Amino acid sequence: MRLLYATQFEVASLDNSMLPAKREDVLNVVSSWIAEWYLSRKNVQIDFPRVTASLSPAPGHDLAVSASLAKNQNVSHTVISWSYPDENEGNLFWNSRIELAEFRELTEFSFQLQFDSIQYVIAPVEFTLRRPRIIGAMLRQFNCTCGDTRLSNEPREVTAVGMAEFIQGIESSRRRLPIILVSRTANSERFLVDPGQLAEQLAGIAETYYLMDKWAAFALSNSIGEAYRCFNGAVRVYWPDFDSAGDPFAPIYLSDKINQLNGRLGDTLFRKLAGISAFRYATGPVITDAVELLDNERRAELEEVKAAARDRGDLDELLALADRENVQLSYQNRRLQQENESLKASLALARENFRVMSYAAAATEEEADSSETSQEESAIGPRSVGDAVLAAKTDFADTLTFLDSALDSAMDSPFEQPRKAYQAFLAMQEVCFGWRESLRTGKSVGSFEQAFEKKGFEYKPRESVTSKGKWGEEYEALYDGRKVSIEPHLALGKGGPKTCLRIHFYVDREKERFVIAHAGRHKTNTSS
Numbered sequence: 001m002r003l004l005y006a007t008q009f010e011v012a013s014l015d016n017s018m019l020p021a022k023r024e025d026v027l028n029v030v031s032s033w034i035a036e037w038y039l040s041r042k043n044v045q046i047d048f049p050r051v052t053a054s055l056s057p058a059p060g061h062d063l064a065v066s067a068s069l070a071k072n073q074n075v076s077h078t079v080i081s082w083s084y085p086d087e088n089e090g091n092l093f094w095n096s097r098i099e100l101a102e103f104r105e106l107t108e109f110s111f112q113l114q115f116d117s118i119q120y121v122i123a124p125v126e127f128t129l130r131r132p133r134i135i136g137a138m139l140r141q142f143n144c145t146c147g148d149t150r151l152s153n154e155p156r157e158v159t160a161v162g163m164a165e166f167i168q169g170i171e172s173s174r175r176r177l178p179i180i181l182v183s184r185t186a187n188s189e190r191f192l193v194d195p196g197q198l199a200e201q202l203a204g205i206a207e208t209y210y211l212m213d214k215w216a217a218f219a220l221s222n223s224i225g226e227a228y229r230c231f232n233g234a235v236r237v238y239w240p241d242f243d244s245a246g247d248p249f250a251p252i253y254l255s256d257k258i259n260q261l262n263g264r265l266g267d268t269l270f271r272k273l274a275g276i277s278a279f280r281y282a283t284g285p286v287i288t289d290a291v292e293l294l295d296n297e298r299r300a301e302l303e304e305v306k307a308a309a310r311d312r313g314d315l316d317e318l319l320a321l322a323d324r325e326n327v328q329l330s331y332q333n334r335r336l337q338q339e340n341e342s343l344k345a346s347l348a349l350a351r352e353n354f355r356v357m358s359y360a361a362a363a364t365e366e367e368a369d370s371s372e373t374s375q376e377e378s379a380i381g382p383r384s385v386g387d388a389v390l391a392a393k394t395d396f397a398d399t400l401t402f403l404d405s406a407l408d409s410a411m412d413s414p415f416e417q418p419r420k421a422y423q424a425f426l427a428m429q430e431v432c433f434g435w436r437e438s439l440r441t442g443k444s445v446g447s448f449e450q451a452f453e454k455k456g457f458e459y460k461p462r463e464s465v466t467s468k469g470k471w472g473e474e475y476e477a478l479y480d481g482r483k484v485s486i487e488p489h490l491a492l493g494k495g496g497p498k499t500c501l502r503i504h505f506y507v508d509r510e511k512e513r514f515v516i517a518h519a520g521r522h523k524t525n526t527s528s
């Protein structure tokens with residue numbers, strides 16, 4: 001058997017995630033999946049067994065169920081093995097292996113998809129590998145988790161406001177699945193890859209997220225660093241154990257590569273992740289503990305029966321028990337030998353697939369890095385806050401007015417994220433446009449606090465009474481021959497001047513403009 005795909009997760013009730021899913025409820029979903037397959041493909045109705053049994057629904061098909069239940073019925077282990085010939089070539093056959101276990105108020109589900117040849121034939125093998133429908137059904141019917149992640153068929157949105165939570169998630173040490181992040185194009189803000197379709201394809205072996213807008217992309221870059229950002233329609237993979245402070249491998253598919261794949265990026269990612277899932281598959285802890293307890297219980301029961309037979313001097317029963325035990329041990333030994341050989345073959349194939357995929361992924365990353373570098377070189381951003389002010393003064397002249405004091409303070413600022421400063425001026429431009437529109441139409445677009453928060457910036461309308469009283473002149477500026485209050489400001493970062501920037505401005509309601517008087521170090525206040 002060649003293992004092509006594998007996944008495992010804990011299963012809880014959809015209504016109450018604190019309660020584990022019941023064995024019968026999971027078996028209902030599995031039996032419906034298999035029964036619908038036979039009804040639609042073979043026009044055959046089957047009676048799915050819930051206890052240890054086997055049947056052959058069609059020629060060459062085999063469906064076997066092995067069910068074990070502890071005395072207290074709180075521990076169970078069920079194995080479902082379903083094999084059938086490939087529809088295009090009868091010499092090849094598919095095998096789906098499902099394991100379901102209940103142990104200590106936990107329920108675990110695992111699925112393995114295997115492929116094999118019945119005869120030795122040197123001929124090309126063509127098949128299409130897709131996510132099994134049972135995985136989607138499980139994720140819809142139950143609350144399924146792997147590590148600290150709840151699995152989903154749908155993509156999750158990442159906003160500028162929620163970026164801290166997203167970063168915490170991708171850097172979680174408990175994460176077991178890769179995160180696929182989809183960005184929007186810079187100008188039209190559209191997707192080159194449909195996040196919904198991608199989430200459906202990769203459900204069970206990856207989690208799919210998408211950036212809500214360019215402000216989310218900016219927030220990602222500012223939070224995680226330029227090396228691991230995702231932008232302009234690109235799709236990036238964040239593997240488990242990702243740590244932005246280290247030097248992790250996080251392949252990115254840029255727009256050129258996505259266009260070359262012509263809509264097949266989802267298929268490409270699925271094949272790669274499926275191969276890795278097969279290579280990294282290991283029996284889960286719930287299944288392992290359940291099997292161990294049930295085996296111990298069976299051995300104890302057998303010893304009790306043997307002891308009673310010895311006490312009665314019933315040699316015939318002892319011989320019968322010994323024969324039964326030998327048969328069971330021989331069967332288990334043959335099964336373990338077969339599984340061992342199958343696993344050896346699967347492991348060898350998976351290792352080779354992993355080696356090839358790693359080489360291809362490294363090549364993709366190398367290509368992406370070179371493309372990314374060329375894009376950076378062609379669009380170098382501001383190198384200082386002073387550069388950001390000079391650029392914004394030109395780019396946003398229709399909404400922003402920069403006083404000389406703004407440029408002076410910017411030139412004096414050692415703030416180490418000049419790109420973020422420029423992004424703040426872009427945010428001010430868009431908020432100003434929205435404010436103008438609301439003045440003309442009378443339709444509210446919310447407060448400045450809300451407008452800036454959506455773009456990932458903190459807006460404060462005023463300073464404390466104490467600060468204004470003690471250092472009032474610092475919060476005033478000369479504009480159009482009069483003194484105006486510049487208490488309103490954007491707060492970028494915290495700490496010293498290298499990590500903190502303040503942009504103070506006056507809201508000119510007459511000219512419908514933002515007048516920027518300071519873009520530099522934190523002004524004096526009670527905490528300075």
